[in-house]
Amino acid sequence: MNLYDSFINKLFSSNLLQIELEGDIAEETDSISIPFIQIKKKPTVWEIEKTLTHVANNDYIKCVIVKIRDLQIGLARAETIRRKIYEVRKSGVKVLTYLEGSGNAEYLIASASDKIIVPPWSTLNLIGLKAEVVFLKDAFEKYDIEPHFKSVGEFKSAVETFTSNKMSKAHREMLDSLLGDLFKQLGLSISQGRNKTPSSIEKIIDNGPYLPEEAQSNGLIDLVGYEQDIYTEVQKLLDKKIKRIDIDRYIKLLNIKDKIRSLVSVFKKDAFNIGLLTDTGMITPGDSKGRGRSKNIGHNTTIKALREVYKSNKLKALVYRVSSPGGSGLSSDLICRELENISSKMPVIISMSDVAASGGYLIALGGSKIMADPFTLTGSIGVFGGKINIANFLKRFGVNIESVSKGKNAMMFSPTKGFSESESEKIVDMMKDLYDKFITRVSEARKLTKAVTEKSAKGRVWTGNQAKELKLIDAFGGIHDSIKLAASEAKIDIKKVIVRTVKKPKLFDLSMLGKNFGFGSIYDDYIEKFNMLSKEDVKTLMPFIINIK
Known part of the structure; x- marks a missing residue:
């Protein structure tokens, strides 16, 4: 054993890894910093993947404890973590999960464990999937608010939120198809870890929710007990003294390992760098702002980061992880163009998270290749x-607005009048032209005929599973799978890869100071994003007021 290996072995001397999952599990570390204030950062999806991959491929850790409490993540992120936990389990490492409050995402992750423990007063809310859609037409009529929206694509149902009081036939057909495919995948994934058939899992879900004893008799959990009982189970599995390490500490050790390896590679020339850039949120003009679930993808910020990647001679490939329902069509196109430029120089693998739709x-x-999870919405x-x-809404409060304009269409996008017939025709023509550009872009990038692309377009949202069948994506997998594909495309050995997080320009946003301490609402951020988007005539955004659980 050489000096490097000996040092690494001393770093990883623990035999029990503990992971706590609660609330949102972010895709990226917040780049906004607040001077003099320490905010504890939770592990990102990539850091969890990286940790579990290391555990599965090494002999240091003998047992993993996962504690899961109420999560605020989509099924794609949950499935990514589930697959990695199952990979750890198949490597021979025992995985025990303490499940405190459980819905679909929580149980999906837990199902990959060897044993699941739940407290006596908990409820296993494994009851299926639902999609609830908000419609505002009647409320708008009540308050004299007039929506004037047009769309191209019969399934582009975002406008129905404002113009209708119920689902159209196409909208309902799309949601029924989405939920049907997601439900089938949910049963398939859970069955893998619980040693049951997918059809039996679907039947069990139809009879939910479950109290702990019922869940145990149906083979959904293994023990009813409290948090401290999980350590008793661990003691039965480990014949040595327990040396526990939390995931935060494990991540720090992995980062130290990477830095040492990077230094050694300067002399040995045996390591290659792959960049990882992550973006989350609605796509808007300008800079990226916000933190957590209120982030946006500002094209200025992303483009600056991508241009640094293009100029770099140290990276052999790039993985671009994206989670976005779309937004500004212009901003989306500009970011796409920058990725195309990089793709001409090195492999660019797109890794889709919970959603990567429309923009x-x-x-x-x-990108060169697109990877997604079967649960991804795209x-x-x-x-x-x-x-x-x-205008009429404002008159209710005694507010009158007068205007002076020059130019026939100067008032076209004024919020105090509707569209004239000629203005309405103009905006429809614009949308048809941009829709055709979108179809052409997809056809060229995916090497499909326009006729084939049109069948999978029309504004329809697909699961990742359906998208693969339609050739809209290339393969299934999470971030680590995307890195392996990037290494393969770059013709380098994955064992010699060092993943470098691509840093985005930092922005100190004073408006976030209050929100970090509860003096603001996430809705303030959405209003700000809509204000940014209102400056653009045509948008590429999926039906966003949809909640699938």
């Missing part, structure tokens, strides 16, 4: 545009 999918077309190849007329 999020347009961005993905700039597609939504379509456009919509319009405005809301609030």
Whole structure:
């Protein structure tokens, strides 16, 4: 054993890894810093993947404890973590999960464990999937608010939120197809860890929710007990003294290992760098702002980071991880173009998270290959545009607005009037042109005929599983799988890869100071994003007021 290996072995001397999962599990570390204030950072999806991959491929850790409490993540992120836990389990490492409060995402992750323990007063809310859609037409009529929206693509149902009081036939068909495919995948994934058939899992879900004893008799959990009982189970498995390490500490050791390896490679020339850039949120003009679930993808910020990647001679490939329902069509196109430029120089693998639809999918077309999870929501190849007329609403409060304009269409996008017939025709023509550009872009990037692309477009949202069948994506997998594909495309050995996080320009946003301490609402951030998007006539955004659980 050489000096390097000996040192690494001393670093990883623990035999029990503990992971706590609660709330949101972010895709990226917040780049906004607040001077003099320490905010504890939770592990990202990539850091969890990286840790579990290391555990599965080494002999240091003999047992893993996972504690899961109420999560605020999509099924794609949950499935990514589940697969890695199952990989650890198959490597021979025992995995025990303490499940405190459980829905679909929580149980999906837990199902990969050797044993699941739940407390006596908990409820296993494994009851299936639902999609609830908000419609505002009746409320708008009540308050004299007039929506004026147009869309291209019969399934581009984002405008229905404002113009209808119920689902259209196409909208319902799309949601029924999405939920049907996701439900089938949920049963398939859970069955893998619980040694049951997918059909039996579906039947069990139909009879939920479950109290602990019922869940145990149906083979969904293994023990009813409290948090401290999980350590008793660990003691039975480990014949040595327990040396526990939390995931935060494990991540720090992995980072130290990478830095040492990077230094050694300067002399040995035996390591290669792959960049990892992560973006989350609605796509907007300008800079990226916000933190956590209120982030946006500002094209200025992303483009600056991508141009640094293009100029770098140290990277052999790039993995671009994206989670976005879309937004600004212009901003999406500009980011896509930058990715295309990098793709001409090195492999660019797009890794889709919970959602990468409409503008999020347009961005993905700039990569060499696209990977997604079967649970990912993607597609939504379509456009919509319009405005809301609030003139009569303002009159209710004694507010009158007068205007002076020059130019026939100067008031076209004013929120105090509707569209004239000629203005309405103009915006429809614009949307048809941009829709055709979108179809052409997809056809060229995915090497499909326009006729084939049109069948999978029309604004329809697809699961990752459906998207693969339609050839809208290339393969299934999470971030680590995308890195392996990037290494393969770059013709380098994955064992010699060092993953470098691509840093984005930091922005100190004073408005976030209050929100970090509860003096603000996430809705303030959405209003700000809509204000940014209102400056653009046509948008590439999936039906966003949809909640699938």
